[in-house]
Amino acid sequence: MFFPSRHSRPSCFSCLLCLWLLPACNRTPAASPSTNEADWFTDRAAAAGLDFVHVSGASGKFHQTEIMPPGVALFDYDNDGDLDVFVVQSQTGGSRLYRNDLQIGADGTRTLHFTDVTEASRIKTNGYGMGVAAGDVNNDGCVDLYLTYFGRNQLWRNNCDGTFSDVSKASGVDDGGWSVSASFFDYDRDGWLDLYVGHYLKYSLEGSMPCLGMSGRPDYCLPSAYQPETGHLYHNNRNGTFTDVTDAAGIREFGPALGVIAADFNGDGWTDFYVANDGRENQLWINQHDGTFKNTALLSGSALPADGRAEASMGVDAGDFDNDGDEDLFMTELTAQGNNLYVNDGRGSFEDGSVRSSLGPASLGYTGFGAAWSDFDNDGWLDLLTVNGAVVAGEPTLLRQRKQLFRNLGPSADSGHAPRFEDVSARAGNVFQLLEIGRGAAFGDVDNDGDVDVVVANNDGPVRLLVNNIGSKNHWIGLRLIGGGRDLLGARVEIIRETAPTLWRRSRTDGSYASANDPRVLVGLGASQAAPDVRVHWPDGRTEKWTKVPIDRYTTLTQGERPVAPKPGTGGGE
């Protein structure tokens, strides 16, 4: 209790406030270094019309808020089959919606072009934007947007006609305070998406405390200088409104949340969620099947890294990197801490595999934010991409950092048969050499060519569109998992291969940092041309199996299309 915060002094906020009121900035983005088709990834943002530049409004007063945004979403708002982009701006009216006008030539050539349709969409953002979450909250088949702010959050209902309506207040999810990441998932299996909103710090510009280093140099504070804010779990009432059930759900411990990811961590068929906290223990909320959750992070080994030191978890994702059928956790951390990998034993108990996998050592020199498991080369093993950028202004050379790409090398004898990773950033393309303040990252197949592309949102910098040039050289299957007219987030798929082990993947839009991802499931098959069988484990507990699902194309699997099969080992299914 003694000496709870760092050195501080009063501050002024008028400059920041003024900048919020300015119209969106139209600065020309800095050009990427020369591009090369042989690169694994090529930045095509500017060429494709994604001309967004984030403006933090930093005024030299070291307001804590200005180093945290922005997030970015990939979602198909107009249901035309390709992913559109929403980028968060930190000034009123500045966030932008870009429609993807993808053209595919007869020879398969892709031409990407984005059109700014913000005005036509009627989305009017209001305040200092942080992040975005995407999900169809009213089951009308059109994806809605939830925007987080330093200030009051917004829910924009997609009207299915290219426009959105502000239902923030009417829906009851217009949280105030400061939130960054949020997650849509159906925790009670009623077929409607619920919402968890992670909140960060109790902070006000008036009470802002720029912290001084040992020399008396002002800088951004550690999060411990402030109290964490209370997060909120909202239950979807199926009528356009939500009820705050945080307390009733037993969620009474809160840290400064920056990342949220929902998945079934203990394999019981119910969706749990994990909260990545900045500088405090992370939380693993296990679904108790009765509307309540229990935080099992400590004993499960997912609260802290192996050395017991709380780290600055920011971006987070869950995925089956070792292909053993469960959800493993990855989160990004501060410089000198190293990113963390918590390996699931299938029952929701984790072992810190950060060092053994090489992911920790390879990231010690970076402060990571957006990140996700994705099989970039479609070899059947989940890789990782992190976007980086520090949070200390002290020495400017440390602030801007490169992105990192980690290739999953598969199991090896020297790592106890757990996969190791190789930092392949140097080979991944010139865009990986750019020094930027990376924050949000949204992952999805933007050009529908069967591999995962990435949209990166930089703080005080241009958005980047990292188009994947290598994934589609291998075979793949793409799945859209729908039911009740919407993507069934949380649905898990088994890709049953004849000559190789089964792969497990999940539909989701959450994870990364302050961002929303492609809900489709894209699975790399390597060189195999055999059409696999697919068993889907729907969020309501039922399972269905499809045989010989075609490869190298997207297939929509609709719940209820196939005879219901009992869930192996549970006797369930109905």
Added chain:
Amino acid sequence: MKRITLLAILIAGCSRSPQTKLPPVSLPDVSPVVQSTAREQLRSAYSALDAKIKNAATPAADLGNSYGEMGRLLMAAEFTVAAEPYFQNAEALAPSDMRWPYYLGHVYRVRGDAVRSAAAFERALRLAPSDEATLVWLGDAYLNQDRAAPARDMLAKALSANPRSVAALYRLGRAAQLDRDYPHAIEYFERGLSIDPRASILRYPLAMAYREAGQLEQAEAQLRQRGDADVGPVDPLMRQLDALLDTAAVFEKRAIDASKTGDWKTAAAYLRKAVELEPNDAALRHKLGTALSMAGDARAALEQLEAAVRAAPENVDARFNLAQVLVSNGRLDEAITQFLDVVKRSPKDLDARFELAEALRMGRRPKEAVPHYEFILKADRGRADAQFGYAMALAGAGRFAEAREELKEGRKVHPERPEFGQALARLAAGDPRR
């Protein structure tokens, strides 16, 4: 301020080799350093170095020392990038001085460059083979590179140099964990905790080792005692950095060190110096007020805490401490006002609500205390102090039957707390408030 850049030019002379090519050094922009004392320290040290660089007669060892001292000052001021070439030059000019590669090892460590950090510590170790701090930090760097075997070697040597090195034991435990050797991990962590039970950072990895060994009860027991009290090695060279700058932050750090040994008077004295340099800093005044309170100077503590609350009304911790000091001075009404403010700002802060309820009860306002106790018990029914206070408040409000039931339950649930039974007896005797 215009950035000043210097090139360490080779100057032929009897004392320095003309072949030695030193990397260029520069004084970083120190204008953002708001405290003039620190700014001047950095500038004058740089000027002194500059004079030596320009003087061809400066002996190499002397110049090396000056580079190193400038590097130390920059490192103390957290200019770690800028410090690097100074230490490199110092090492080149004074290759037998282990301090310079040692500090370089730390420069790389804080930047997350484990490979270069290990290489620098290896060079330092060649010059001081039994230095505990170097051995521990080198072991640490190896662990961060997934090199458990050489890490174990270094840490075992550190333990030989100092058998009570909790820092070495902690890291040996981590190395054993990396090898999934949980019995040895448990042994190292337990040994560390037996030497220093305050090293609570060891509890979580120990709990994980117990869990992996199938001993869940021990794991849970360790988790309940977990904390963040870290353990570094005995590290005189790094401690010297703490004394180099005269800034508020440095005085604050010294105060924290003093408070850890219970020397609150010294802590308060350092914090007074810090407040003199940063008089508008509410957090510093809060800390000074707390230190003064701990040192027994309630009047001065109140003065500082009131100033802290005035400067940062939203700082609930300062307000909470102010209310506590007001209670200890018998100024209950004022304390209640402050606690009410804290609870209003942080409705789920059960500690503040408990203090408020207690103050209300002590202030003969039991009816007002009752709902606050109820709030606490709804959130945490197992809280004995709140249950007892609730029972006494009920009795104070004339709700004797309910008070009796609470006390009975409290006696049953908390048999280790005799006050429940004693109060029940008094209640039965008809004088619940005695």
